[in-house]
Amino acid sequence: MLTEFLPDISDAELEQFMQIMLTQHGYDFRGYAPASLKRRLGLVIKKYGFTSLIPLNQRLLTQPEYLRYFINEITVSTTELFRDPAAWVALRVQALPPFFALPEIRIWHVGASTGEEVISMAILLQEIGLYSRARIFATDIDDISIEKAKSAQYPARSRNLYKQNFQAVFPTSSFEKYAHEEGGHLVFDPSLLKNTRFLKHNIVTEAAFGEFEVILCRNLLIYFTPPLQDQVVTKLVDSLVPGGILMIGTKESLFWCSAAKRLIAVNDSERIYRKQK
Amino acid sequence: MIPRGPEVFLWIIGGSAGSFNPIRSFLHQMPYYREVAIILCLHRLRNPRVGMVEAIGALKGWEVSEPDDKTYIHGGHVYISPADYHLLVEATGYLSLSVEEPVHFSRPSIDVLLESVVRARWKKAAAALFSGANRDGAQGMYLMHQAGHFTAIQDPDDAEIRTMPEAALALFEPNVRFKAADFVKVCLQAITL
Incomplete structure (x- = not known):
């Protein structure tokens, strides 16, 4: 863990996450830019009081009904009327x-x-x-x-x-x-x-x-x-x-x-x- | 060959209210280093899409730009976080943008940028925090410090608005507390090539 502010996400954990998302749920995050993806994952980890990606991966495996909330949390939905x-x-x-x-x-x-x-x-x-x-x-x-x-x-x-x-x-x-x-x-x-x-x-x-x-x-x-x-x-x-x-x-x-x-x-x-x- | 991508030394500079003039003045005095990229993350009005590059003006040697998404980092460059986007550093040497929620009411956020540098495990980097009226940057500076990077925070007595440097100083003691007039020296001291 890097600090209490920033749950560390190891490459191995991230790899496991991507495998679960791809093979269990059909979402392919492998081409997502890591800086933002890791930040979003870090925010979800913190929100649930976890300290690493492992319990989150576990949850995605065992509670498929959680998936739709997770996709909502991980994707950036910010937009506005006539932005630019x-x-x-x-x-x-x-x-x-x-x-x-x-x-x-x-x-x-x-x-x-x-x-x-x-x-x-x-x-x-x-x-x-x-x-x-x-x-x-x-x-x-x-x-x-x-x-x-x-x-x-x-x-x-x-x-x-x-x-x-x-x-x-x-x-x-x-x-x-x-x-x-x-x-x-x-x-x-x-x-x-x-x-x-x-x-x-x-x-x-x-x-x-x-x-x-x-x-x-x-x-x-x-x-x-x-x-x-x-x-x-x-x-x-x-x-x-x-x-x-x-x-x-x-x-x-x-x-x-x-x-x-x-x-x-x-x-x-x-x-x-x-x-x- | 100008160094590119992960080989570049990143000097990250954050600031908000009261930081623009001292940072502009520093940039005009800063000698050119082809091995270094300076990334500015300054809070600014959300609407103007252009104007910051012009406001900084031409610098000796340094190229100045507001990067598009997935710009590959080059040494000898000053990158300015675009208005209304977060700027993040990728381990592979790119700059990414994001429109996710503001942090401390700020987009771009200094915390988001510094966090990305730490997550990317960037080898050569340093960070400084100038004057400002909110707490953005404090946590990111602490992360940079913990990751072993050189950190410098403007002396609150020297800052036009002391809130931002004070918030960071409440978390840790940086390598240097500086006065804006001395920042060129501080900046050169940190560059390890």
């Missing part, structure tokens, strides 16, 4: 116009977490009159987050930040058209999710499931090592129609991804790319 407003403006102004004439626009949110970006995209589509033609898929490995996403309700304390971000993207529109406060929650209009299917899906281990005009995968790649980033981005680019859009987090990079050569930048600083035709 400038990126959303760029998406609207620079990336989406070629799809305006299409009868249908298919969108995939990969790692949708608690759904704030699903709502962001739905509002954006509503504002530009495309929502009725949109078919939206939102996937995540964490079904507790998916349940939260389906509710379209967030803590009321998020309101100021969300409204501020919204106004930065739509200076002349009204946030209140889409959300109101009720019982300590910020409640979004449920019709924003009517074209959306939420699915439990693991982008690391499962195949993609269709072709999309737009794929958003923001602040998920940061938890992967460069080889896994390469593998996942290849899967995403394969799932785009020619001319389709990939949007990643503004501090994520395609530097380690071979599929980057099949993309051209729509807005490089906002990390929005189009698949070459």
